Amino acid sequence: MWFCGSSLSKALAVAPTRVYNIKLCSPRKELFMKRSLSRAVALLLVLCVLIVPAHALTVEQAIPLLEQHYVDRLPDAAYQAQTMDELMQAIGDRYTTYLSAEEYQAFHASFNDKQTVGIGVSIQNHERGVLISSIVEDSPAEDVGLVAGDVILSADGVALTDINQAVSLLAGQADTQVVLTVLRQDGSVQELTLTRRPFTVNTTATFNQTSDGNAGVISCTSFGNKTSNHVLNAVRDNDASVHAWIVDVRNNPGGDIYTASGSAGVFVGGATMVYLRNGQDEYTYIFTHPNLQPKTAKNTILLTNGNSASGAELFAAAVRDHYAGIAIGQRTYGKGVAQVVLSDETHPDLFDGDALKVTAYRFFSPTGTTHDQGGVLPTLLISPLNTAAVALLLSSPAPESATGYLNISLAGFEFFVSLDTALSEPYRSAFVELLEALPPSARFWMDRGNGNFGEITLRDVLSRTGVEDEFVSRQFSDLADCDDRDAINTLAVYQLVSGYGDGMFRPDKPITRAEFCAMVANALGISPSGNTEQVFYDVSPSTWYYNSVMALYERGYISGYSDGGFYPNQCIKAEEMVSILAKAAAWMNMNAYDLSQTGPEPEALTAYPEFSRWAKDSAWLLDTMQVDLSDLSPAEYATRTEAAALLYRLLTATNVIWPTRPE
Known part of the structure; x- marks a missing residue:
């Protein structure tokens, strides 16, 4: 069975999902558009997570x-494991777990719309316990006033440390009680008693x-078996009576991937939904629906x-890559891998009701970019309060x-804002944040005084609407003479780069190795696993850049010097940045990955004479990915402008930054 899912728990606590058999599609054959087809095993694809167990399968059988099936090479420590618990710990993948027969049965039973028993919360890991991501209506959790964003610190006096432990403590029989210690969003801590019920x-x-x-x-709470039909019916029956569609997937933990594909097809039409790559570098893809036109x-x-x-x-990545709309809100969770579930259905000689869930596939969007760890960046980064x-x-x-109207052009779409509504008290703060969140590519039109629209600047909008004093720019104030100011300010609007406390970016200042690592890690949304001990003698856990350096090191983007140092405060050369970003590109985009595996023809490298031999392959890869390197001096130390501009080009080439719909 195939499973793709978030870390949102699924046992007696979460919205269940329908299971479907996957039909593998025909392979793509050309670079960037064609891939070899992986062999089918009996799989099911669902977006969920489970619990870790007691065992019947042995380590010798599991290896x-x-x-x-595992998507990556097994670590050496896996071969030293003596128990299944040790094996799972050695792999270090929270999505690869062993399920006892009882747990697997409970998991299977949770997939259909039905009555279940529990407290009615969806949860995910949190540094202080487990975070409530959503509340089921008419559940014990709703009865006591729990809301999404609360953190459960303990259950019956036992501190919660991870989802698997939390599920075992929160689950139980009907009419039994559990006492929760909860950190509320206002900072207060409360003790609440909940009675489990159906x-x-x-x-x-x-x-x-x-x-x-x-x-x-x-409002789409999960992609269950009926969701795509409900989405289709809603749009088909009501499209003539509305002027826009708002699709709310906040706190949506996933669901059946075919249902998600069918739902996306209502808006994008018949198109590729997602590519999956296994550990043998074989690809398959899932289509929304053949011959479907957007509704x-x-x-x-x-x-x-x-x-x-x-x-x-x-769903969001498909809408983005097929230019079907925009997204508003916050960066998504960042779960871009799928699991296969091996059981007595696939291996009757090894399993007896138990199962092994294994991360076996990586997801890639229609244009080839993963959302794993970094999530999907919205078109407008807006606070939860104003979304x-x-x-x-x-x-x-x-x-x-x-x-009385403001016309905004954003990502190739035209929007009209009623200023009477925007400046009224319930909406005023949201309107100001909207203006703050718009990237430099946005354009504006207002009344010329004759009832016709005329183009104006953002500064004019602020003046004419009277919100200058409330507006806090996310853009930097010292880029007026910088040729790459729009690129840098776009990163700033999406909070992908930071400046100094005075609102300055200091574009001409050289950038250090540590600063560039921090810039890349923040933009990609990656963090270290926590399983790697200190590697460089001059990068200690107490330094501000430790997590960023370790995140890049664990992924193989960087290495240190022969003396064991990283030299974090040394300035970085342009070709070193190119090398790091080429490795990052190969991780985040399947097309770049394929380029990294095939490599360039020797004659292709003659186009990069200014690069050192060790950096030529990286330059070729980024150049082939349409990342412009023409203004770089490879052997020179890079400035903050050059670093940010190069990063921006990679993020736009891979659609991490929401693209503009072609005219």
């Missing part, structure tokens, strides 16, 4: 299965229309947050007259 989890989508009638709102031409606005995971992320309000502001129809 060959892992060697065959409740119904609906894994579907619901339709509503905004009070002004402008937008149809589809709406209206603006589509997705709402995302940090708990939008797996299927919800695939829905900004979407409503952008849902107005095109007016007959420009009077």
Whole structure:
């Protein structure tokens, strides 16, 4: 069985999902568009997570299965493991777990819309316990006032340290009680007693229309077996009566991937939804629906947050890569791998009701980019407080007259904002944040005084709407003479680069090795595993850049010097940056990965005479990926401008930054 999922737990606590058999599609044959097809095993694809166990499968039996199916090479420590617990710990992958017969049965039983028993929360790991990502309606959790964002610190006096332990403590029989210690979002700590009981989890989508009638709102809590039909019916039956569609996938932990694909097809039409690559570098892909046309031409606005995971992320990435709409909110969770579940259905001679869940595939978006760890970056990075309000502001129809309206062009879409609504008290702060979140590529038009739109600047918008004093720019104030100011300010708007406390970027300042590592790690959303001890003598855990350096080191992007040092405060050369970003590109994009595996023809490297021999392959890879290197002096120390501009080019070439729809 195939499983792809977030770390949102699924046992008696979460919205369950329907299981479907995967049908592997025909292979792609050309570079960037064609891939070899992996062999089919009896698999199921679901977006979820499970619990770790007691065992029947032995280590000796598990190792060959892992060697065959695990997406990466097994670490040496795996071959030293004496127990299944030790084996799982050695692999160090929270998604690769062993399931006892009882746990596997409970997991299977959770996939359909049905009544279940528990407290009714979706959870994910948190440094202080487990974070509640969503609450099931009419559940014990809702009864006591728990909300998404609360952190459960302990259950019945036992401190919670991970999801698997939390699920075992939160699960239980109907009419039994559990006492939770909860950190509320206001910083207070409360002790709450919940009585477990049956409740119904609906894994579907619901339709509503905004009070002004402008937008149809589809709230999608999970991709259950009925979701795609509900999405299709909502759009088909109501498209004529709305001016925009808002699809809310906040706190959506995933669900069935075919349902997610079918739902995306309503907006993108018949198109590639996702590519999957296994440990043998074989690819397969999943299509939304053959010969399907988009069911709406209206603006589509997705709402995302940090708990939008797996299927919800695939949905968002498909909308992004197929230019079907925009997204508003926060960066998504970052779960871009799929698991196979091996059981007595696939290996009757090894299993007796138990199962082994193994990370076996990596996800890639229609244009080839993974959202693993880094998540999907929205078009507008908006706080949770204002996400829905900004979407409503952008849902107005095109007016007959420009009077009282602001026209915004963003990512190839046209939006109209009613200024009467935007400047009213319930929406004013959201309107200001909308203006703060717009990238430099956004354009503006307002009334010229004759009822017609005329183009103006952001500064003019602030002045004419009277919000100058409330507006806090995310862009840097010292880039007026910088040729790459739009690139740098775009990164700043998305909080992918930072400057100094005075609002300056200091573009001409040389950038150090540590600073560049921090810039890359932040932009890619990666962090260290915590399983690697200090590697460089001059990069200690107490330094501000330790996590960034270790994150890049663990992925093989960087190495130190022969004396064991990293020299973090030494300036970095342009060709060193190229080498790091080429390795990053190979991890984040399947096309770049394929280039890294095939390598260039020798004559191709003659195009990079200024690069050192060790950096030529990297220069070729980035250049082939359409990352412009023409303004770099490879052997010279790089400035902050050169570093940020190079990073921006990579992020736009791979669609990490939301692209602009072609005209």
